[in-house]
Amino acid sequence: SLQCQLRGLWRNEQDSLMEISAVRDNGEFQGKYLTQVTLAGGCARASPLTGAQQQPSEGGWPTFTFTVRWDKFSNATTAFAGQCFLDTGGKETLTTMWLLREAVGSLEEDWKATRVGRNVFTRK
Numbered sequence: 001s002l003q004c005q006l007r008g009l010w011r012n013e014q015d016s017l018m019e020i021s022a023v024r025d026n027g028e029f030q031g032k033y034l035t036q037v038t039l040a041g042g043c044a045r046a047s048p049l050t051g052a053q054q055q056p057s058e059g060g061w062p063t064f065t066f067t068v069r070w071d072k073f074s075n076a077t078t079a080f081a082g083q084c085f086l087d088t089g090g091k092e093t094l095t096t097m098w099l100l101r102e103a104v105g106s107l108e109e110d111w112k113a114t115r116v117g118r119n120v121f122t123r124k
């Protein structure tokens with residue numbers, strides 16, 4: 001269905017903005033992720049994202065995945081996995097879970113390097 005195509009501008013609870021470019025025939029897409037909050041408390045930055053959404057032929061709401069490479073300002077990366085839903089009012093919601101891996105200085109610190117969370121995006 002035409003709904004739940006990921007192209008466009010989305011916002012989440014942290015007021016991050018995610019701009020997704022055209023979704024190619026094979027479901028792949030690129031985009032930018034603008035974060036308002038960071039681990040180190042630094043200023044907002046736009047970082048590249050790349051991902052893919054399933055193109056369900058049998059209908060149903062597509063699942064997707066994408067990763068953000070927090071460019072230049074941090075040696076961290078986040079992987080998102082989620083699904084798009086349409087509520088009764090026709091409003092699209094992307095529900096995701098994410099893994100944020102930040103760089104740590106040694107293997108001994110590896111245990112504390114990955115955070116996980118849930119996150120919802122709606123159209124901006």
Ligand SMILES: CN1C(=O)N(C)[C@H]2CS[C@@H](CCCCC(=O)O)[C@H]21
Pocket residue numbers: 012014016035036037038039040070073074075076078098100102117119
């Ligand atoms: C803003 N955020 C956001 O929209 N999230 C869903 C969570 C998971 S990624 C994290 C931002 C990480 C920034 C990278 C860094 O600070 O090194 C936070």
